[in-house]
Structure formats: C-alpha cells, structure tokens
Amino acid sequence: MKIMVAIKQVPEQEAHIHIDAESKWIDEANIQYALNESDAYALEEALRLKEMHGGEVIVLSAGPERIATTIREALAKGADRAIHIECDDLGSRDALGVARLLAASIKPETPDLILTGLQSDDLGLGQTGVILAELLDLPHVSLTLHVEKTDTGLNVKRELEGGWFQQIELPTPAVLTIQSGGNKLRYATLMGIKRAKTKEVRRVTAADLGIDSPPVAVLERVALPQKQRSTQMLSGTPKEAATALIDKLKFEVRVL
Amino acid sequence: MSGIVVVLESHNGQVSRISWEALAAAQKLASQTGLPLGAVVIGPDTETQATEASTKAVSDVIRIDHALLDQYTPDGFTHALDQFFAKDKPDYVVFPHTYQVRDYAPALAARLGRVLISDIVAIDEGPVFTRQLMQGRLAGTYRSLGSGTCFISVQAGAFRADAVESGSAQISKYSPTIEPHQIRTRPGEPFLGAAQTVDLASAQLIVSVGRGIKDADKIPVAQALATALGAELAASRPICDNGWLPMERQVGSSGHTVSPKLYLALGISGAIQHLVGMKGSQCIVAINKDPDAPIFEVADYGIVGDLFEVVPALTEAIKAAKQ
Numbered sequence: 137m138k139i140m141v142a143i144k145q146v147p148e149q150e151a152h153i154h155i156d157a158e159s160k161w162i163d164e165a166n167i168q169y170a171l172n173e174s175d176a177y178a179l180e181e182a183l184r185l186k187e188m189h190g191g192e193v194i195v196l197s198a199g200p201e202r203i204a205t206t207i208r209e210a211l212a213k214g215a216d217r218a219i220h221i222e223c224d225d226l227g228s229r230d231a232l233g234v235a236r237l238l239a240a241s242i243k244p245e246t247p248d249l250i251l252t253g254l255q256s257d258d259l260g261l262g263q264t265g266v267i268l269a270e271l272l273d274l275p276h277v278s279l280t281l282h283v284e285k286t287d288t289g290l291n292v293k294r295e296l297e298g299g300w301f302q303q304i305e306l307p308t309p310a311v312l313t314i315q316s317g318g319n320k321l322r323y324a325t326l327m328g329i330k331r332a333k334t335k336e337v338r339r340v341t342a343a344d345l346g347i348d349s350p351p352v353a354v355l356e357r358v359a360l361p362q363k364q365r366s367t368q369m370l371s372g373t374p375k376e377a378a379t380a381l382i383d384k385l386k387f388e389v390r391v392l
Numbered sequence: 393m394s395g396i397v398v399v400l401e402s403h404n405g406q407v408s409r410i411s412w413e414a415l416a417a418a419q420k421l422a423s424q425t426g427l428p429l430g431a432v433v434i435g436p437d438t439e440t441q442a443t444e445a446s447t448k449a450v451s452d453v454i455r456i457d458h459a460l461l462d463q464y465t466p467d468g469f470t471h472a473l474d475q476f477f478a479k480d481k482p483d484y485v486v487f488p489h490t491y492q493v494r495d496y497a498p499a500l501a502a503r504l505g506r507v508l509i510s511d512i513v514a515i516d517e518g519p520v521f522t523r524q525l526m527q528g529r530l531a532g533t534y535r536s537l538g539s540g541t542c543f544i545s546v547q548a549g550a551f552r553a554d555a556v557e558s559g560s561a562q563i564s565k566y567s568p569t570i571e572p573h574q575i576r577t578r579p580g581e582p583f584l585g586a587a588q589t590v591d592l593a594s595a596q597l598i599v600s601v602g603r604g605i606k607d608a609d610k611i612p613v614a615q616a617l618a619t620a621l622g623a624e625l626a627a628s629r630p631i632c633d634n635g636w637l638p639m640e641r642q643v644g645s646s647g648h649t650v651s652p653k654l655y656l657a658l659g660i661s662g663a664i665q666h667l668v669g670m671k672g673s674q675c676i677v678a679i680n681k682d683p684d685a686p687i688f689e690v691a692d693y694g695i696v697g698d699l700f701e702v703v704p705a706l707t708e709a710i711k712a713a714k715q
Contacts, residue, residue, distance in 0.1 A: 149661075152684070153526055162526070231498065232507045258526055260664065263498035266466075270499035274600055275576035276466065278495045295646055297491050298581055299639065303580040315646075317633030352540065353507045357533040358525065364671070367691045377695045378705035381677065382713050383666075384693055390676045391480075391597065391654045392621075392713060 137191035137285070141177040141215070142238050142252040145199055145206040149257065159357050170207050174253030178314035180252050180321050181283055182265040182391060183214045189285055192216045194245065198237050200224045204337070211332035212324035218337045233349035235267035240345040242272065249290075250311045254279060265313035276311040277304050279320035292316075304348055308351060342380070395428040396421055396484040398450075399473065401492060402433065402441045412553035414488040415448060419557055420515055427483060430454060431561070434472060438460040442563045449559030456531045460608060466496040467575045472568040474503050474676070482541055489545035491645075501543040508543040510533045513550040513667075523547075527663040528686035545596040548645075548668045588640055592648045597623035597656075600643055600670070601631055604659015604680060604699055608636040614658055617703050620710040626650070628666045644669035659699045662687030672706075679703065 138341050147153060148168040156163045171179075182193045195210040197203050198221035207218045221237050223229075229237075242250060250272070255262030269276030281301070282293040289307035296302055324332075342348070370380040386392045398418040400411040416629065420656040422429040431448070433441040434456040445453045456476055460470050469492075477485070477500075487493040489511045513537040514550060516523040521544055525532045536542035545575045594599065605611060618625040625641060632642040643650055655673035660666060662685055664676070670676070671690050678691035679699050688694045695702055 138621070147526070149527070150682075153529060155530065162530070181524060220609045221659050230503070230507045232502055235502070245625065260523075260525065260527070261508075262494055263508060266495065266498040267502045267507075271682075272504040276499075276549050277577060278466075294579075295491070297645065298649070299585050299642075299647060301585050302582045305578040305580075306576060313668070317629065319555055350537075351507075352538050353534055353536050353542075355525075355532045356520065359531050361524065361528065361531040361686065361689050363690055364604075364690050366678070367688055367694045369696065371696075374701040374705040375709075377697060377702060378709045381693060381695065381706060382709045384594045385654065385675075385677075386713065388691075389654060391675070392710070 137185055137189050138194070138245070138247045139185060139191060139247060139249045140194045140196055140242055140247040141182045141210070142180050142196045142250065142268070143206065143210060143252070144172045144197060145169045145177060145203040146172045146255050146256055146258040147288050149173070155358050155360070160355070161358055169202060169206065171209055172253050172256050174255060174314055174316045176253070176321055177318060178251040178253045179210055179215065180319045180334065181314055183322070184319065185249070185283060193259070194219065194247070196238060196241055197221065198223055198234060199226050207337055208332050209324060210334045211337075212293045212328040214323055214328060217335055220337055220339045220341055222341045228351065229349065230351040230353045231256065231261045231263040231353055232267055235271055236347050237342055237345060238264070239268055239271040240347050241340060242268070247297060248308045250309070251309070252275070252313050254313050265311050269311035272311065274309050274311050275306045276313070277306060278313040279315045280312045281315050283312060312336050345388045351363060394481060394483050395430060396425070396486065397432055397480065397482040398486040399432045399434065399516040400441065400445055401488055402435060402438070402492055405440050406489065407433070407441050407444050408490070409488060409536050409553050410488040410548045413548065413551045413555050414486050414546045415552040416553060416555045417452075417515060419449060420551070421484060421519060421594070422484065424515070424519055432456055432476070434461060434469065436690040442640045445559045446563050446684070447558060448561070449557035450561045453563045455563060455565045455567060456566065458568055458570050460572065460575060460669065463579050464492055465575050465577050465607045466499060467577065468570055470500045471574055472498055475568045476543065476566050477504065483543055485543045487543070487545040489547050495613050497545060504541060506540045506543055508545060510545045511534065512544050514546050518635050520631065524664050527661065528689070529684065537569045542665060547664070549671060553584060585639055590640055592624055592626055592650050594644065595624040595650065595655045597621055598626050598643075598650060598652045599658065599659060600624045600626040600628065601658045602660030602666070603630050605631065606694065608634070610700070611636055613700060613703050617707045617710070620714070623654070623656070628660050628663070638714045656689070657687050660662050660687050660705060661685045662690065668686050696711060
C-alpha cells in the first residue's frame with residue numbers, strides 16, 4: 137500500500153502567543169512549533185498500515201524552511217520519504233489554495249491512500265482532507281478512528297456526534313481524515329532519528345507545481361476573543377483562593 | 393434566484409436544534425444584506441421537516457428529495473446540493489457546523505471554486521464572519537472575496553434557536569439526478585460506542601479534568617474533589633483518548649453536552665470542541681495555571697494556579713464546609 141500523509145507544523149499547544157503588530161496573525165518570533173496533533177495520528181495510522189500490509193509512507197507538507205524539522209520528525213518515526221512544498225505565504229492562501237498545492241504533489245505519485253489529520257490546531261478549518269478528495273476525485277471519510285484493509289478497499293470506523301460511531305466501506309484509492317485518539321502515538325527511536333538524516337526530502341515550490349490560486353476567503357484581522365461571561369478571578373494562596381471559592385459557591389451560586 | 397440559502401439538517405425526521413441556530417444566523421445575515429432567505433431540507437422524504445421549516449420567517453422552503461439520500465453520504469449530498477446551487481446560484485449558503493456538514497460542505501464549496509468559512513461564531517456588517525483560531529485563544533475576522541457563493545457554517549450555541557422569527561413560507565420540490573454508482577462509500581448503521589453507565593447530561597454538579605492533570609496517577613486528585621462535592625467526574629477529550637478515564641465521561645463535541653448547575657474545569661484549556669459541550673452550564677469555575685487559557689472566557693469564577701495545590705485545598709475546604 138502506498139500511503140501519503142499530509143502533515144502541518146503548528147505552534148506548540150503550550151506556546152505563549154501574541155498578536156502581531158498589524159493584527160493580521162500571531163507574532164512568530166520565539167514560538168516553538170510542533171507536528172499538528174491529529175496529523176500525528178494520521179502518520180501513526182499510515183505507519184501501522186505499512187507494518188501490516190507493506191508498502192511505502194510518504195509525508196507531504198507545505199510551509200517555510202522551519203517545517204523541515206517537523207518533516208524530519210515524521211521521517212524519524214518511520215516515514216520512508218518526504219515532499220516539502222516550499223512556500224512562505226501559507227497564511228495568505230485559503231484552504232482551497234493549500235489543498236491545490238497538496239493535490240498537485242499527490243497526483244503524480246498515484247497513492248492508494250491519502251491521510252490527513254482532522255483539523256489543524258492553529259486555523260482549525262478542518263477542510264484540507266475533504267477538499268483534497270474533491271480535487272483528486274476520490275471517495276473520502278472524515279473523522280476516521282480506525283482503518284482496516286479489506287479485499288475490495290477499506291473498512292473504517294467514523295466518529296459521529298455524542299458518542300456514536302459508524303463503520304463505512306469504501307474503495308481505494310481514497311482520502312481519510314484522521315481523528316485524534318484512535319491509536320497510541322509512537323516516539324522516534326534513536327535509530328529512527330539517525331536513519332531520517334539520509335532519507336529523501338524532495339523540495340518543490342508552488343511555481344514548480346504550476347499552482348496560482350488567489351484566495352476566495354481572507355483572514356482580515358486577528359483579535360483576542362470577546363469574553364462571554366464576566367469572570368471573577370479569585371487570588372491569594374491556594375488555600376485563600378479555595379476558601380473564597382467555597383464562599384461564592386455557598387452564597388452566590390448556592391450549590392453547596 | 394439569488395439570495396441566502398440555509399441548509400437544515402435533520403435527525404430521525406426532525407430538524408435539529410443546531411439547524412434552527414443556523415437559521416437564526418441566516419436571518420441575521422438576511423436583515424443585514426436585505427437579501428431573500430430560503431431554507432433547504434434534504435433527504436429521502438422531507439415532508440415533515442419542510443412543514444416545520446415553513447412556519448419560520450423564510451421566503452420559501454425547498455425539498456431536495458431523492459431515495460439515494462436515505463442514508464447520509466458525502467457523495468449523495470454533494471451531488472444533490474451542487475445541482476441545486478448550479479440552478480439557484482445563491483450569494484450565501486449557511487450550514488449548521490455539524491460533523492455531517494464538516495464531511496461534505498468543504499467538497500461542495502471546492503466544486504464551485506469556493507471555500508467554506510467554517511465554524512463561525514458571529515456575523516457583523518460587511519458582512520464579515522468571526523471564527524476562533526488557535527484553539528479558541530484568538531478570534532479571526534474573515535471576508536469572502538470574488539463574486540461566487542459565500543459558504544459559512546455556524547458553531548453550535550453561537551446563535552439562539554429561540555430567536556428564529558416565525559412566518560409562513562411556501563414549499564417547493566427539487567429533484568436532483570443521482571446515480572447509484574456516484575455514491576462511492578457504503579455507510580453502516582450508527583452504533584453507540586461505550587457502555588453508558590453514567591448520566592452526565594442530567595448531572596447537577598460536574599468536576600471535569602483536562603490535560604493539566606498530566607498523568608493517569610493524578611486522576612484521584614480530581615476524583616477526591618468530585619466525591620467531596622457529590623459531583624460526577626468528567627473529562628476533556630485528551631484524557632479519554634489516553635484511556636485515563638472512560639470515553640463515556642467525555643464532554644465536548646465528540647462526547648456529551650452538559651448543562652449542570654456547577655461545572656468545575658480543572659486544567660482544561662478550553663478548546664472549542666470542549667467548550668461547545670459545556671458552555672451552557674449555569675456556573676463555570678476554571679482552575680488553570682495559564683491566565684490566557686480560553687476557558688477563562690466562559691468562566692464565572694477563575695483561579696490561576698497549580699491545580700495540584702488548589703484542588704486539594706478546595707477538597708479540604710468543602711469537607712470542612714459540609715461538616
């Protein structure tokens with residue numbers, strides 16, 4: 137099975153973020169970056185399928201020079217090779233524009249399966265995989281937790297709302313977006329990290345791919361969210377704060 | 393026709409609550425833009441839903457019925473709506489932001505060379521649409537460019553279903569052409585995942601833990617507080633993903649939606665997927681070491697601090713208060 141996994145580098149979940157001077161995006165200086173969480177699960181699913189059925193795992197990512205570290209991390213975990221779509225203007229492309237870049241890099245590889253995470257932890261649009269399926273004219277399932285190979289294609293478990301699930305059968309080639317939590321993530325081994333250094337990372341640019349996709353939706357301004365409730369902050373030592381909270385729960389909320 | 397179209401989703405023949413919220417958002421957009429608003433119901437036989445929708449303030453209700461829409465598939469819904477929009481060319485299409493919409497609306501928009509501005513929480517003059525970024529830490533304002541259709545999906549709880557204005561609309565039918573071979577996925581019957589032994593939905597007091605608990609070994613810290621309070625213990629998704637608490641205790645879009653009298657969030661940052669499941673709680677208390685955590689946006693009371701110091705102090709204080 138030839139599997140391609142589209143991954144994204146995003147600010148680390150614990151990163152302290154500040155809005156940039158133009159209020160267009162975050163100030164990227166001093167931000168630690170990491171592999172997007174659900175993309176890590178997509179990579180894990182790909183590596184497991186390869187271990188069971190053989191084949192190749194190719195990771196694919198679009199972004200500036202800094203994403204090279206995340207690509208190496210995926211290679212260290214066990215991906216065989218990578219494609220780095222070099223672009224410094226990822227933020228000014230919309231979901232369709234990014235998916236067009238990915239689709240153009242996927243097409244010549246003719247993979248059996250394309251995996252992406254469910255959504256990115258930074259923009260949270262949750263659309264890349266579904267748009268990829270449309271651009272490549274392939275069937276897809278989103279919010280996938282488990283993937284099983286069958287004689288005719290795949291049988292996957294899809295998450296529905298409120299604790300419900302569903303099995304779905306579909307032929308390959310196909311696109312799946314992977315929900316977090318379906319597997320336990322592996323760590324890169326020392327040997328894996330060493331091997332990753334010699335694995336192929338092919339670099340292409342948007343111009344190489346012949347993709348010029350002016351955005352049809354733009355992020356105009358970034359701001360701090362409006363508070364939905366007025367919060368009383370309780371300060372002091374842990375004991376003082378706890379005592380203050382008990383008073384509130386007793387006399388204001390009346391739940392004690 | 394141009395104008396605004398809201399696509400209502402239904403379950404078991406009934407229009408879902410979040411669809412009425414999307415209709416409320418669409419009515420707001422209609423009053424801002426002065427455009428006519430139509431409602432679409434889609435399925436194998438949408439008579440009941442159409443009748444329900446026709447009592448609202450919309451100019452018309454369109455039934456998109458086809459036997460192959462009996463079970464939801466992204467191919468079926470995308471084909472049917474694509475054909476309808478090709479004829480109708482709406483300026484705006486408004487969806488509820490559900491798992492189903494997330495599964496097909498991005499493909500539908502892409503087919504028309506457009507994108508979905510997903511999971512919006514506000515509509516302002518322009519129109520511009522606000523959606524959350526960085527897991528709810530920031531808010532971003534989006535604008536649609538060009539002359540094509542603008543697709544938006546509306547976050548659960550962002551607009552009020554009871555704000556939908558009533559009216560009387562005529563119902564018409566649209567029959568799409570769908571061939572069986574165009575539907576490439578074969579969905580099975582939905583099934584419930586975990587055994588349901590707790591009833592979080594009707595719990596009055598909930599103590600909920602998130603990533604801040606750090607380790608499975610530390611769950612008893614939260615359990616002790618829940619026991620002292622007489623509360624149910626719940627969790628955000630990562631805790632259940634890690635197997636530290638069973639899936640049935642998960643609160644959020646993939647778990648339960650709760651609205652207790654008191655929701656105590658311990659070490660929960662407040663990602664969107666969690667907030668949609670608990671922001672209807674009467675009183676929310678957040679304890680988190682990060683003062684910028686989005687959970688504080690929805691909290692009535694907040695304590696910034698180390699939960700391993702604050703929670704035991706709180707447990708002791710509750711025991712003392714109850715004596």
